[in-house]
Amino acid sequence: MMKVIRNDKRPIWQQLLDQAIYNITSGVWAPGELLIPTRELAHIVGVSRSTIQIVYEELLSRGYTVTSRRGGTRVTALCSNCCRRGSNITPPTAHWCEGVAKTRLDCG
Secondary structure, eight states: OOOOOTTOSSOHHHHHHHHHHHHHHTTSSOTTOBOOOHHHHHHHHTSOHHHHHHHHHHHHHTTSEEEETTTEEEEOOEETTTOOTTOSSOOOGGGBOOOOSSSEEOOO
């Protein structure tokens, strides 16, 4: 679960974003996994919903997640030709595939 360290010099949204990216790249959150709704996560972590929305929007803009109007936010499936989990490198959005049904995809 994500945690906020109140005496950390980084903004709260940045702390949570860093933790979320770690969870995705290390495989804690599997490709296709549905993320907790923003209201629920905000309540669990003890922050405002707008803070969680910022984190989710940043994950989306960096290609770590995909969203659908009724399907929520899901972890993006990795392209088997481009990326490997556990890497310390943040993969560029172009190398991520938007399929969420399979664990690994080929982007061609």
